[in-house]
Amino acid sequence: MSAADERRVSDPLxxxxxxxxxxxxxxxxxxxxxxxxxPGADPQGRGRDDSEKLDQYLLRRYHLHGDRRAREQLITMYxxxxxxxxxxxxxxxEHFDDLxxxxxxxxxxxxxxxxLSRGVELTTYATPNIVGEIKRYFRDKGWSVRVxxxxxxxxxxxxxxxxxxxxxxxxxxxxxxxxxxxxxTPEEVLEALETSQAYNSVSLQASPNGEGGEDDAGLIxxxxxxxxxxxxxxxxxxxxxxxxxxxxxxxxxxxxRFFEGQTQSQIAERVGISQMHVSRLIRRSLEKLxxxxxxxxxxxxxxPSGDNxx
Amino acid sequence: MAERIDLxxxxxLNALSTVRMVLGGLGAxxxxxxxxxxDLYLATDGLLRSALDADPLDRLSVEILIDNGVLRFAxxxxxxxxxxxxxxxxxxxxxxxxxxxxxTIDDVLFEDAxxxxxxxxxxxxxxxxx
Numbered sequence: 001m002s003a004a005d006e007r008r009v010s011d012p013l014x015x016x017x018x019x020x021x022x023x024x025x026x027x028x029x030x031x032x033x034x035x036x037x038x039p040g041a042d043p044q045g046r047g048r049d050d051s052e053k054l055d056q057y058l059l060r061r062y063h064l065h066g067d068r069r070a071r072e073q074l075i076t077m078y079x080x081x082x083x084x085x086x087x088x089x090x091x092x093x094e095h096f097d098d099l100x101x102x103x104x105x106x107x108x109x110x111x112x113x114x115x116l117s118r119g120v121e122l123t124t125y126a127t128p129n130i131v132g133e134i135k136r137y138f139r140d141k142g143w144s145v146r147v148x149x150x151x152x153x154x155x156x157x158x159x160x161x162x163x164x165x166x167x168x169x170x171x172x173x174x175x176x177x178x179x180x181x182x183x184x185t186p187e188e189v190l191e192a193l194e195t196s197q198a199y200n201s202v203s204l205q206a207s208p209n210g211e212g213g214e215d216d217a218g219l220i221x222x223x224x225x226x227x228x229x230x231x232x233x234x235x236x237x238x239x240x241x242x243x244x245x246x247x248x249x250x251x252x253x254x255x256x257r258f259f260e261g262q263t264q265s266q267i268a269e270r271v272g273i274s275q276m277h278v279s280r281l282i283r284r285s286l287e288k289l290x291x292x293x294x295x296x297x298x299x300x301x302x303x304p305s306g307d308n309x310x
Numbered sequence: 311m312a313e314r315i316d317l318x319x320x321x322x323l324n325a326l327s328t329v330r331m332v333l334g335g336l337g338a339x340x341x342x343x344x345x346x347x348x349d350l351y352l353a354t355d356g357l358l359r360s361a362l363d364a365d366p367l368d369r370l371s372v373e374i375l376i377d378n379g380v381l382r383f384a385x386x387x388x389x390x391x392x393x394x395x396x397x398x399x400x401x402x403x404x405x406x407x408x409x410x411x412x413x414t415i416d417d418v419l420f421e422d423a424x425x426x427x428x429x430x431x432x433x434x435x436x437x438x439x440x
Contacts, residue, residue, distance in 0.1 A: 162344065172345035175338035190334040193344075258405050258413050263345045279348050286352070289405070290359065 055122045059114055074111050075104070078126060082107050085130050089138070095273055099134055106133030154192040155276075157182050162275050172265045172275065196276050243289070250285040257282055312377035321367035326358055329372055333383070336376050340435050349414035350433050354383060356410045357397070357429060361385060364393035379435040384421065386428030394420070397429060 055077065061070035079100075086099035110126035118125075161181045165173040179186045243251055253271065256262045264282070268275040315332060319325040330351055337347040358370070365388045375382040388394075397418060400408040411418050417432040 172343040174341045174343055175334070175347065176341060178344070186338040187335070190331070190338060194330070194334070254405065258409055261413060264348055265345055275344065282348075282352065283355075286356070286410075 056116075059111070059116060059122065062111070063114070063116055071111060074122070075108060078107050078111075078122070079104065081123065081126065082130055085127065086134060089134050095277065097272065098277075099137070102137040103130045103134050106130035109133070151188075151192050151195050154182060154184060154188060155196050158189065158192055159196075159274050159276050166265050166268070166275060172263065193276070196280065245288050246285050250281055250288075253278060253281050254285050312375060315374045317372040317374070319370050319372075321362055321370040323359070323362065325370050326355055329354055329358065332374065333381075336374060336381060340376055340379060340381060342381075342433070342435055346433065346436055350381070350383075353411055353414040353431055353433075354385075356407055357431065358385060360396055360407050361388055361390075361393055361429075364388070364390040364396070381433045383431040383433070384428050385431075386421070387423065387426040388429065389426050393429075394427065 055074060058067075058070040058074045058077075061067040062074065082103040083100055086096060086103045089099055090096045106129040107126055110122070110129035113129075114122060114125055158178055161178060162173060165177065165181065169177075173181075175186045175189050178184075179189045182189065184192075243254075246254070249271070253267055256267045256270065257264070262270070264278045265275050268278045271278070273281075313336075315336070317325075317329065317332065319328055333350055333354060334347065337350060342350070361367070362370070367388075371386065373384040375384075396407045397411065397420075398408065400406075400412065411431070415431045416434050417430075419430040419432070421428040421430060
């Protein structure tokens with residue numbers, strides 16, 4: 001867990017506590033934490049009743065007072081639930097982290113739509129929302145064009161096979177090697193790989209509530225791990241108008257591929273996603289950049305540093 | 311044994327997927343790795359899109375030659391000076407067509423004839439089993 005995440009889940013009764021003095025609250029702690037403080041005992045209890053559960057308290061803080069930090073705490077507290085539910089679907093060929101991201105959208109929607117007057121537990125309300133979002137991801141957002149089921153299944157199998165073969169071979173597999181491993185013909189493999197370009201994924205920058213205002217946090221803001229790497233890269237690309245259209249992960253992957261000269265397989269290993277996913281992201285990122293050029297009719301748009309035009 | 315395939319297609323974006331399917335089959339026969347094949351797709355897609363933007367063409371001609379682990383892709387003929395500049399001129403730190411080709415293809419050549427030219431991309435098999 002990153003320092004930022006620790007800060008988010010630091011002692012929920014002390015929203016102002018410096019991180020160094022804070023206790024980390026886990027999902028298991030939730031039932032115990034509200035025992036501190038008494039009725040009306042703010043400092044730090046801020047008007048909570050003894051019997052009130054921590055999540056109810058945070059929900060009230062968010063819904064009645066607009067406290068976005070309380071919302072963030074709730075999201076962080078319930079991410080283990082999202083992970084647990086996402087794990088059930090991890091065997092279907094999608095990257096586990098992607099499912100967690102999608103599930104987190106369901107969690108955030110549940111938190112935002114929670115009705116305090118109903119008197120139900122957040123877990124009860126959030127679970128079907130999270131599962132629903134994951135199922136919707138598979139059902140609606142998975143394939144943007146109609147792809148025959150057999151090819152979809154082969155594509156999913158290939159995804160797994162590539163992930164297994166790359167470390168084993170220490171290089172990207174060939175089409176023939178994939179065909180042999182998948183008990184398919186090279187033509188079928190090529191067709192299945194081509195159809196993978198019709199497969200969508202949720203952007204890490206997508207606003208969880210789908211509104212996308214300037215101040216809205218993207219999903220990536222709630223999930224640690226790779227974000228630090230995106231931020232610390234020497235990324236002049238972030239300054240260019242064309243590249244600004246790309247999310248952090250897309251910029252990072254283009255940077256690794258074209259400025260550091262890494263192969264797709266190396267990038268896949270470094271970023272922690274599949275080679276096929278890297279391939280899709282590169283193709284789509286280049287597509288976005290081309291669209292930008294088309295709209296602005298300015299070849300310099302692809303220029304990351306914005307200085308010394310050719 | 312060398313093998314040559316000639317494609318002549320209407321100069322539209324639909325031609326790109328035709329080219330990709332042919333390249334996929336040939337790349338598989340050459341035992342290109344998945345990474346190399348993807349690079350080949352990116353390079354040819356990028357080149358042909360730029361060509362379609364830069365040159366008012368009715369037809370697009372592509373010649374693909376495979377021989378001894380090498381794939382030679384020739385497209386043209388073109389007359390656009392802009393396209394030629396896009397392929398040849400590299401600016402440091404700039405992700406343009408030139409940079410894309412440098413990172414994905416082993417060699418880029420021009421074949422000049424009668425004031426027009428063809429662009430040739432060469433991709434060699436790498437890291438694949440002998």
